Amino acid sequence: MNILVINCGSSSLKYQLIDSATEAVLAKGLCERIGIDGSVLTHTPAGKDKVKIETPMPNHTVAVKLVIDALTNPDHGVVKSLDEINAVGHRVVHGGEKFASSVVINDEVMKAIEECNDLAPLHNPANLIGINSCREIMPNVPMVAVFDTAFHQTMPEKAYLYGLPYEYYEKYKVRRYGFHGTSHDYVSARAAEILGKTRNDLKIIVCHLGNGGSVSAVDHGKCVDTSMGLTPLEGIIMGTRSGSIDPAICDFICQKENLTPAQMNNVLNKKSGVLGMSRVSSDFRDIEAAANDGNQLARVTLDAFYYSVAKYIGAYAAAMNGVDAIAFTAGVGENNISGRVEIAKYLGYLGTEIDLEKNNVRGEDRVISTEASKVALLCVPTNEELAIARQTAALVTF
Ligand code: AMP
Numbered sequence: 001m002n003i004l005v006i007n008c009g010s011s012s013l014k015y016q017l018i019d020s021a022t023e024a025v026l027a028k029g030l031c032e033r034i035g036i037d038g039s040v041l042t043h044t045p046a047g048k049d050k051v052k053i054e055t056p057m058p059n060h061t062v063a064v065k066l067v068i069d070a071l072t073n074p075d076h077g078v079v080k081s082l083d084e085i086n087a088v089g090h091r092v093v094h095g096g097e098k099f100a101s102s103v104v105i106n107d108e109v110m111k112a113i114e115e116c117n118d119l120a121p122l123h124n125p126a127n128l129i130g131i132n133s134c135r136e137i138m139p140n141v142p143m144v145a146v147f148d149t150a151f152h153q154t155m156p157e158k159a160y161l162y163g164l165p166y167e168y169y170e171k172y173k174v175r176r177y178g179f180h181g182t183s184h185d186y187v188s189a190r191a192a193e194i195l196g197k198t199r200n201d202l203k204i205i206v207c208h209l210g211n212g213g214s215v216s217a218v219d220h221g222k223c224v225d226t227s228m229g230l231t232p233l234e235g236i237i238m239g240t241r242s243g244s245i246d247p248a249i250c251d252f253i254c255q256k257e258n259l260t261p262a263q264m265n266n267v268l269n270k271k272s273g274v275l276g277m278s279r280v281s282s283d284f285r286d287i288e289a290a291a292n293d294g295n296q297l298a299r300v301t302l303d304a305f306y307y308s309v310a311k312y313i314g315a316y317a318a319a320m321n322g323v324d325a326i327a328f329t330a331g332v333g334e335n336n337i338s339g340r341v342e343i344a345k346y347l348g349y350l351g352t353e354i355d356l357e358k359n360n361v362r363g364e365d366r367v368i369s370t371e372a373s374k375v376a377l378l379c380v381p382t383n384e385e386l387a388i389a390r391q392t393a394a395l396v397t398f
Contacts, residue, residue, distance in 0.1 A: 001396070002026065002084055003389040004071075006064075007091040008130025010122070011035055013063050016385045017071055017078060017085070020393035023386060026078040027071060031063040039063075043070040051076045061133040068137060088143040089392030090131050091182070091384070093123035095147030096173060102150065102391040105131060105143040113145065119173065119230070144392040151181030154222040159319075162229075176234075178216065178226035180208045183329060186387040187380045188218040191327040194365055195376055203320040205313055207343075208382065210330030211239035211282060215309065217316035225319050227312050233268055236308040239282035242272035243308060277301040284332050284339070306339060310346035317350060325376040326352070328368075334381050335362045350375050 001021065007014040013031040018024070029043040039057035044050045053070065057063045071077050071085070079085065090105070096116040103109055110128065117124045134143060160176040161169060168174040178184075184206045191206070192199035199221040206216045213236050216226040227235030227243075237243040250264050259267070267276075275282035278301035280290045290298035317323040326347070327333075328340055337360060344354035351374025359368040361379055369377035 001086040001393055002079060003392050004085050004088045004134075005091070005385045005388045005392070006088060006130050006134060007385075008060065008126050010126040013060060013067070013130060015067055016389075018386065018389040020389055023389070025385075028385075029067065029070065031057060031067065033057070034060055034063050041066050041070060043067075043076060045076050045078050048076060059133075060129045061136055064130075064133040064137050082138060082141075085138065085141060087392050087396040088134050088138065088141055089388040090127060090134070090143060090145050091148065091388055092127045092131075092145045093148045093179065094120035094177065095145075095149045095153075096177070097153070097175075099145070099147045099150050100153035102144050102146045102395060104395050105135075105145050109145060119177070142396045144388075144395050146182055146388045146391050148179045148181050149177045151185040152176075152178030152216070152223045152226050155224060155226070159225040174230055176226070176229045178214065178223070179228045179232045180212070180214045180216075180330075181223070182384045182387045183208050183382040184214070184216040184218065184223060184226065186384065187327050187329045187382050188216075188221075190365065190380050191325050191376075191378050194367060194378060194380065195325060202324045203322055205316045205320075205323050205326045207309055207313070207326065207328050207333050208330045209236075209309065209328065209333035209336075209339075212241065213238045213243075213309075213330070213332070215312040215316065217319050219320045225316060236312060237277070237305045238273040239284075240270050240273045240275045242268045242276075274301050274305055277304065284336060288336070288338070302339075302342070306342040307346070309343050313343070313347065323350065323375055325378060327378045327380045329380050329382040334379055337362065340368065340377070340379070344377060347375070352377060 003018050003020050005016045011034045016028040017026040019026055025046060027045040031041045033039045034057045041053040071079055072081055092113055094116045096119055098112045113128055187206045188204045189199050191204055192202050204218040208214050212232055214226055214228045217224045233241050235243050254264050274287055278287050278298045280287050280298050287298045287301055291302055332339055340359055341354060353370040353373040354377055355368060355370045363381050366379050367376055368379050
């Protein structure tokens with residue numbers, strides 16, 4: 001079965017066509033600048049050269065049509081016709097409390113996703129536009145919604161409720177939801193597999209460290225806590241997001257700098273994190289290079305980032321009353337060799353011991369702790385597209 005995986009943003013659309021039987025990626029690509037001048041589709045068929053198609057994409061429906069054309073094109077296509085696309089899996093950012101797992105899309109599901117728009121105003125409307133465009137062009141192809149929040153719905157009340165008046169939860173559903181759920185789910189399962197165990201027997205902490213980052217506690221297969229909250233702003237220090245701060249800082253800075261709450265929100269989401277701290281870049285490679293060149297602010301920024309991750313690991317080891325495995329994933333987690341060493345330095349009290357030789361790896365599944373380590377440390381590349389394809393295939397088949 002060929003599954004088209006779609007990740008739709010407000011002006012972009014990423015896709016992969018995956019054969020669910022072999023799990024091979026047949027093609028992948030990206031539409032950029034949808035609805036803006038200079039739209040471009042970059043299509044990469046497996047084993048063939050990348051194709052760049054520069055053509056107007058006034059809306060997402062046109063973009064989806066172009067993706068289908070690219071996938072079925074006689075030269076750079078990978079299937080003969082639309083009939084060979086058997087299902088579509090859509091990444092949807094926020095499923096609120098309504099969706100604790102992936103679901104086959106129908107009108108009722110669309111309405112329920114729309115009702116979550118308030119909780120993710122930048123993401124869910126774009127996800128819905130992507131689904132609507134696909135439904136318009138492929139009305140007979142079954143579609144599945146895979147939510148970033150779903151895996152975290154097993155959190156107990158004590159983990160998801162904030163210390164706020166309860167009425168905000170009752171009236172507006174203000175609570176911790178968590179994000180990157182597809183990745184935390186996939187990586188925790190994969191970590192157990194690499195260890196030759198089942199996830200249901202283990203306490204696992206997943207550190208998804210990318211431009212956005214989150215840490216989760218997966219206790220016997222169920223997420224019991226995660227660092228992102230109502231929005232992806234909470235938690236560890238990120239590329240451009242502040243992570244957790246004293247909430248009183250917002251009013252303080254708004255007054256000092258004469259900012260509106262919306263402007264402050266923008267500062268916290270786009271101008272903070274390691275970008276704002278280091279004044280160098282949001283890219284960890286640039287910050288590391290600057291730190292190695294003697295830039296003290298860059299060094300302190302990296303130290304603060306590793307420290308923020310280590311504190312969440314400590315919190316979640318306490319939440320689960322122990323930990324068997326800690327998995328590092330996403331851009332920084334998979335590739336930043338020295339970063340994993342720095343974080344591991346905080347974990348001696350757990351009996352962890354990183355193996356410097358095994359840790360000398362980028363983007364590969366591997367145990368990176370010594371035989372003697374009481375807690376297994378792992379590098380586990382995430383694969384959200386594959387996870388979405390698997391969940392789509394499972395729901396469409398049965
Ligand atoms: P992601 O959001 O998962 O794509 O991760 C993006 C982040 O991964 C960027 O900040 C990159 O700097 C970081 N990254 C990618 N490769 C490396 C590397 N070799 N060393 C350090 N950071 C890396």
